[in-house]
Amino acid sequence: MGGLLGSLNSSLQALQAFETALNVSQNNVSNSSTPGYSRQTVQLEAQPFDPSQGQDGGVQAGAVQSTDNSYADQAVRDQLSEQGNYNAQSSALGSIQSLFDVSGQTGVIGALNNLFTSFSAWSATPTSTAAQQQVLTSAQELAQSFQSTSASLSQTTTDLNQQITSTVQQINSLASQIQQDNVQIQQSSTPNAGLQANLQATLQNLSQLADTTVTFASNGTATVLLGGQTALVIGSTQYAIQASFVDPTPGPNANAVNDAHILNSNGQDITSQVSQGSLAGLLTVRNTVLPSLQGDGTQTGSLNQLAQSVADSVNQILTAAQTPSGGPGIPLFTYNSTSPVDVAQTLAVNPNITIGTLAPSDPGPPVVSNGAALALSNLGESTNPTYQINGQSIVQFAAAAAAQVGQQASDAQNGDNLHTTLLTQAQAIQTQISGVSLDQEAIQVMELQKGYEAAGKMVTVIDSLTSTLINMVSGT
Amino acid sequence: MSLEDDKADAGLAAGRAAEAKLGEVRQLLLNPRAETLDRATTDLAEVVAALTILVRSARQTGDQKWTPAALASFHGIRSAARGLRPQIEHASKYCLGWIQVRSGTGYTRQGFPVFVENEARSSFEG
Numbered sequence: 001m002g003g004l005l006g007s008l009n010s011s012l013q014a015l016q017a018f019e020t021a022l023n024v025s026q027n028n029v030s031n032s033s034t035p036g037y038s039r040q041t042v043q044l045e046a047q048p049f050d051p052s053q054g055q056d057g058g059v060q061a062g063a064v065q066s067t068d069n070s071y072a073d074q075a076v077r078d079q080l081s082e083q084g085n086y087n088a089q090s091s092a093l094g095s096i097q098s099l100f101d102v103s104g105q106t107g108v109i110g111a112l113n114n115l116f117t118s119f120s121a122w123s124a125t126p127t128s129t130a131a132q133q134q135v136l137t138s139a140q141e142l143a144q145s146f147q148s149t150s151a152s153l154s155q156t157t158t159d160l161n162q163q164i165t166s167t168v169q170q171i172n173s174l175a176s177q178i179q180q181d182n183v184q185i186q187q188s189s190t191p192n193a194g195l196q197a198n199l200q201a202t203l204q205n206l207s208q209l210a211d212t213t214v215t216f217a218s219n220g221t222a223t224v225l226l227g228g229q230t231a232l233v234i235g236s237t238q239y240a241i242q243a244s245f246v247d248p249t250p251g252p253n254a255n256a257v258n259d260a261h262i263l264n265s266n267g268q269d270i271t272s273q274v275s276q277g278s279l280a281g282l283l284t285v286r287n288t289v290l291p292s293l294q295g296d297g298t299q300t301g302s303l304n305q306l307a308q309s310v311a312d313s314v315n316q317i318l319t320a321a322q323t324p325s326g327g328p329g330i331p332l333f334t335y336n337s338t339s340p341v342d343v344a345q346t347l348a349v350n351p352n353i354t355i356g357t358l359a360p361s362d363p364g365p366p367v368v369s370n371g372a373a374l375a376l377s378n379l380g381e382s383t384n385p386t387y388q389i390n391g392q393s394i395v396q397f398a399a400a401a402a403a404q405v406g407q408q409a410s411d412a413q414n415g416d417n418l419h420t421t422l423l424t425q426a427q428a429i430q431t432q433i434s435g436v437s438l439d440q441e442a443i444q445v446m447e448l449q450k451g452y453e454a455a456g457k458m459v460t461v462i463d464s465l466t467s468t469l470i471n472m473v474s475g476t
Numbered sequence: 477m478s479l480e481d482d483k484a485d486a487g488l489a490a491g492r493a494a495e496a497k498l499g500e501v502r503q504l505l506l507n508p509r510a511e512t513l514d515r516a517t518t519d520l521a522e523v524v525a526a527l528t529i530l531v532r533s534a535r536q537t538g539d540q541k542w543t544p545a546a547l548a549s550f551h552g553i554r555s556a557a558r559g560l561r562p563q564i565e566h567a568s569k570y571c572l573g574w575i576q577v578r579s580g581t582g583y584t585r586q587g588f589p590v591f592v593e594n595e596a597r598s599s600f601e602g
Contacts, residue, residue: 075570421506422566429508429570442575444510449571451513455505456564458520459557462498465527466554469487470547472534 072430073200074214077207079423081276084208086415088163088281093289093409095156099149100402108303109398111145112310114138116380116395123373126360127324133355139314139332143347146307150345153294153303157257160286161245164260167209167279168243171232174206175224179238182221186236191220206232211276227273230264239265251297254339259287259296281412289408293401295341302401305389307344311335313379313387313394321359321372329359329372487530487542491549494523498556505563523553 101107118138122131181199188195199222206212206224213225217235224233231239247258248269260283262271271287274280295301300308311333321329330353336346362371379387380395389397429448433441497519504516542550 071574075573418562421502421563424506425508425563425567426570428506429567432508433574445571445574447510448508448513449568449575451510451517452505452564452568452571454517455501455513455520456561456568458517458524459560459564461524462494462520462527462557463554463561465524465531466550466557468531469527469534469542469550470554472531 072426072433073203075426076423076430077204077212077214078276079419079426080204080207081211081280083416083419083423084278085276085281085284086412086419088278089284089412090281090409090416092156092160092163092282092285093405093412095159096153096285096289096293097405097409099152100405102399102402102406104399108142108145108149108306109402111138111142112380112395112398115142115310116377119373119379120377122358122360123370123377126370126373129355132358135332135358136349136353136355139349142310143333143349146303146344146347149303150294153290154257154345157286157290157294160282160290161243161260164279164282164286165243167282168241168262171206171209171226171279172238172240174202174209175232175238175240177202178206178222178224178233179236182233183236185220196220207277209277210274210279227270227275229273230270241265241270247297253295253297253300253341256295256297256339256341257291259291289405293405294344300340301344302397304341304343306394306398306401307335307347308340309387309389309394309397311343311347313382314376316386317372317375317379318359320363322361322363322367323357323359324361324369325356327357327359330357332358488546488549490526490530491546491553494526494553495549495556497523498553498560502556502560502563505560505567508567527553 099107101109104110104113115135115138118131118134122128122135125131178199181195181202184195185192185199203212203214203222203224210226211228212232213228215223215225217223221235222233223231223235226232226241230241232241233239242263244261244263245258246261248261250256250258260271261269262274262279262283264270271283274283291299291301293301293303295304311331315331315333318329318332323329331350332353334346334348334350336342360370360373362368362375364371368374381393382388383393385391387394392400429445432448433444501516501519504512504519
């Protein structure tokens with residue numbers, strides 16, 4: 001196609017090519033605020049020029065290419081998953097932490113301290129009605145504190161069950177959106193920037209809930225795997241997951257709260273595959289932290305251990321003691337001994353005990369009028385293995401349990417803060433690089449890498465120098 | 477005020493200035509541009525220089541003592557530096573990974589990297 005007609009045709013192709021480029025630019029501007037949208041570029045392809053063969057040169061618009069970068073997208077999704085995990089843990093642990101006051105002013109530890117203080121006052125004045133009444137009042141408060149803490153943990157369990165169920169529903173809903181996007185992508189003959197943007201935004205939302213691995217087929221459809229193993233979406237097929245709160249093999253402890261389980265579309269347990277995202281954070285608190293406190297099918301839980309140890313130790317001392325009138329002592333506490341996980345929630349003051357049946361004396365011989373009360377006042381710090389829990393005194397054990405919850409909450413908060421920073425950073429780098437040519441991108445990323453590497457070396461030196469300063473001198 | 481007090485005060489002032497600089501660096505690192513990273517590195521180099529002077533001074537006098545406030549400040553600097561480490565390591569690895577991916581032939585239309593498959597090579601010695 002030579003001559004004038006060929007030239008006109010070549011010009012027409014060029015006009016069409018530039019029109020396509022303009023459309024793409026306009027699309028970029030229109031979508032500049034669309035979540036997940038990646039800048040599109042049009043490739044202008046030179047056409048062969050050989051008039052003798054009817055090839056008139058010029059340019060033609062090639063395929064529209066997205067500048068989005070799966071590496072950067074996955075890095076952002078990874079940070080979203082990590083942040084989701086720690087954020088969910090931090091929120092859930094916050095409510096549990098408030099139940100275990102490390103300062104010993106409130107909660108079970110506060111009530112325990114008050115009981116030991118009342119024992120101490122009673123040992124000083126064993127026949128004082130006020131001191132005896134204070135012992136009964138403090139015992140009542142301690143029992144109520146164990147019951148209310150146990151009830152709060154049960155309520156937290158219920159809340160977490162609802163959150164886990166809701167999160168699983170959200171995951172399935174987002175997976176359904178991805179599946180629908182995939183269907184549209186399959187049906188679309190040309191790349192659809194809006195659809196791709198929608199898909200990216202949905203993938204980011206999903207990654208906050210669970211750790212997902214995303215791969216794209218050659219036709220542009222996304223395959224989404226949970227934990228790198230369980231399929232959520234493959235092409236036009238969605239595989240729904242579900243939450244279950246039934247232990248397939250119940251443990252020996254009767255009345256125990258079951259763990260939470262995540263099942264794949266075939267009903268197989270895939271809980272262990274969920275390691276990031278808010279679902280993982282909820283599962284960690286639900287299946288690890290809460291059972292360590294309230295017990296489950298296989299463990300007693302520190303709250304029940306503490307309640308049982310306090311009750312058994314106090315009762316043992318009192319039943320071996322005698323009242324001022326020489327009568328036998330009776331137990332101060334009762335609890336349901338059917339299952340070790342029921343102790344805290346059923347701990348109560350013996351309804352038959354009165355001021356008159358509180359036994360302060362060690363029958364000896366020789367009889368010590370305040371011997372039992374004195375033993376009770378020292379019970380919290382006792383080094384007698386009979387009155388210890390796992391080699392720790394009652395007070396040490398209670399403090400350690402509270403400190404552990406506090407440490408877990410602190411770790412979760414720190415993890416949340418760190419991954420929020422890393423997410424911001426990953427998104428900033430992605431934004432900084434997005435929309436530049438591949439060559440510019442390579443240069444910019446290399447510059448950034450060098451900058452971070454240099455900063456890293458400096459930080460190592462600062463760490464070393466401050467350690468030297470701290471170690472080489474003593475404070476005045 | 478004794479000479480030792482002066483030195484202790486100098487330690488505290490240097491420590492607090494360094495802590496403030498590390499706080500600025502944390503923000504600079506969140507703005508990934510070559511110039512901001514240069515500024516972060518310069519700030520870090522200033523912290524290194526200030527700490528080096530303190531260490532040298534302490535070594536020369538031999539019996540340098542810091543006030544508890546100065547010591548607390550040094551702990552604060554170390555803690556801030558250790559806090560920056562994961563942020564810097566993550567960013568550095570992130571960029572390295574990006575470069576490795578970029579070392580391929582580019583991206584597919586879906587934004588996936590296309591790697592170069594090198595042919596097998598042989599070498600002969602002798």
